Amino acid sequence: MPDSVSGAAKVYVFGTCLIDTLFPQAGLCAMRLLRQAGVRVVYPQDQTCCGQPAFNSGYRDEARRVARAQLDAFPEDLPIVVPSASCGGMLRVHYPTLFAGTPDQGRAEALSRRVYELSEYLVRVLDWSPQDLGPQVRVVVHNSCSARREMGVADATLALLGRLARVEAVEPERATECCGFGGTFAVKQPEMSAAMAADKADAIAATGAEILLGQDCGCLLNLGGTFAHRAASGQGAGPRVLHIAEFLWERIHDQ
């Protein structure tokens, strides 16, 4: 698809490893949306992972090694748009910590200042108004903890959805409570993680919304996986689970 305007603003997109391996369509839709909004998109092939899995597991040397490769992969002074508040949070909030006192401190800090979560960039920077071609629908939004607290973009996501004329977006009860994914937490404390996921899934189901949306594929993996497991054991189908980028792309194309 050609760029809307030549000489338009240019952004990097950091796809995230989760999207790369499990949900590439979400990443693709994110880039298509940005192009639709009039922006040139660059996806450096050398990107891999923000390093958060190692960082949150206590392995800072290993996290730094991988993070340094990302500093190398995104050398230019361009905004970096991330379709994930969790990875975006790692880049923006934790890279300065990770590289403090190292020779890369300067460029890590510089990079961290250029990071945007997708809905944040679309709403607060581009002030993008999407044209909603879809039918009336009720969606439930799971704002991740990273979106809410690390990056402060929960309201941007809701605002973005609010710009779709026939979309009613609700949040579940106890919206601010964690879904229980927590990355390695799901592996280290599986019983607690499952209990939290079950409560969140119940609250989401109780909204009666047909579609579950979120900024973070980790949470969507957790919740979507819970719903799929319930469906497979005969408890009825849960909502469709989509990344906000996928949903937005559908809506502006009446799919």
Added chain:
Amino acid sequence: MSNSARSRILARLRSAQPDAPRPDVVVPARRFDWTPAERLTRFRECLEAVHGEVHLVGGDWRQHLFGLLSQRGVRSLLYGDAGPLGASPAIGWPDPDAVRLIPYLKPVETWRESLFADIDAGLTTCRAGIAETGSLVLWPTPQEPRLMSLVPPIHVCLLEADLIYSTFAELMAVQGWARGMPTNALAITGPSKSADIEQTLTYGVHGPKELIVLVVAPGTVAGP
């Protein structure tokens, strides 16, 4: 033994000291520009919200006191003789013998059991009120000791209306507390309570079950 612990603790702390000690943090206190009438209203609302009882009385506070005590079947009242209230709290009572007046004359060691068992109510003055939180502020004196406002199940307190400050910070600053603190400076905000059982409030768990404040005109109380 404690001394070597002291030097080791301080030594470990000092070896971790930053290069330059941080200056004192002076925090601008929240201010309210309330009038005396607003302060009184606020004081009353806040104290009543936590089950304190507030009465605005005039020079006839002794009559009010009698009425309150009679209502509650109080038979014995502990008070501070030769204290700020000057002469007896029972002057002008319709029935002076209805309530036994017990001055707190002797150190508690001599009559501890009786204090805990035989006193229905205690009457004190106070040093100030705080409007923002509906609090009374008491400093103990030889005439009005600490246990007076704690042990008897009912605590009645006289508060002069012009001693109500807007905030705790203001009170401390105006009265210059940092220049010298008493044995025990105390802020009382309502009767004793607990919510430890199913978060349900229950009163008089250890301190007084009732706190009654008689707000009187300035000058009513003789003391400092």
Added chain:
Amino acid sequence: MTSDLRGRIGTALGQDRVRANIRRAMDGLVVKRRNAFADAGELGQLRDHGAAIRSAAVANMADLLEELEQNCTANGIQVHWAEDAAQGNRIVAEILDRQGADLLIKGKSMVSEEMGLNAYLEARGVEVVETDLGEFIIQHAGEPPSHIVAPAVHKDRQEIAALFRSKFPNDLPAGPEGEGIEALTNAARGLLRAKFAEARVGLSGVNFAVAETGTLCLVENEGNGRMSTTAPEVHIAVMGIEKVVARLEQVPPLLTLLTRSATGQPITTYFNMISSPRRLGEKDGPEAVHLILLDNGRTRMRADAELQDSLRCIRCGACMNHCPVYTRLGGHAYGTVYPGPIGAVIEPQLQGVAVQGELAWACTLCGACAEVCPVRIPLPKLINRVRHEGVRSDVSGSGVLGTGARRKSLEALVWRLWALLHAHPSLYRAAMGLAARLRWMQPRRLGPWTRTRSAPRLAPEGLHRLVREEGIDVE
């Protein structure tokens, strides 16, 4: 392989009654706090002030403790220093011995829990009576506290009634009346009142110790704190050394932060500011006041530039009230004196990462705790730091107790390989391409994950490839 902590958590998750009690209580506290801080601007400012006051106090702790000691001593308070819990316990025991006292009444003190004081004294024949209603309940139930502010939060009225019936059968009316909250409270009141009248030594904690004036500040709602510090002849106050603050004028902002964060109260029923024993002419109050300054690992915490922030804590409990893990478990599952987010940071430091480092893993790093901490302790950042301390290989750079003790060679190898793969883009792309082609081999069962969730499925083509096909610029 399930650790003790994971086992306790699994058990706690199955205790529906406790979970319901905890959830109900925590929901209430969350609402109360929110209502007490309705003005977001005021809250933000107060937290900034609180953080500034407390971090300055931590930074200047040595000077402030000396000033505190000097002023307390001038006021007639006897100051003792204890390097560890054992020393602190001995000091308390010696004071009791000197008084010839075998009864001690206690106001609530988390530090005394940390010291294991009750068990120590009881083994020496001292009757220790907890007078805070919540502590009284758990003392008679033979349990530790479940929360640092509301110790019996895990119990409901029926459980407490059953406990009181079995322990104090003569102090409750017969029938359903004896199970009401009024009756239970009256029973406790009567029993404890006798102890207040009898006891010659009382013990309390300290919420803030003001260096400027040598003043010990105590918050409470019941009056048992006042009883324990006024009625007996001797008052012993125990405090962690981090509780010192510089100036009297710093107390009002800290006080309002503490009470509103903890229970949503503008102020507690009683706020005591104790500066000396009984003075000449006074007729009550203790003849002797002792202050025990306890280190027990705090100087070591202070030595770490990042972790020292955890010493700012004013023990309000807001972090655990808002924690999605704590509110599903209560405190007992943690198995520590301090549970919840603050526990996950300080217990590994106090007891060592080997012993308690796993607490830092019972956390999703959701950040709800940091959002409400009145003194802006960056709890998720410190929890992540504790994780790092557990597994780091370069332990020489750290003074944290037990640093590196949780490092396992297999896990370390896995992360080294992971880093190798993800730091080399061409290797990564090749590996992901291979994985996608071999995705027919991916397992449907993936340990505990697939007990409650379907397994993730590798996409047929990764984003790196799709981007090329889409014609998106790659540089």
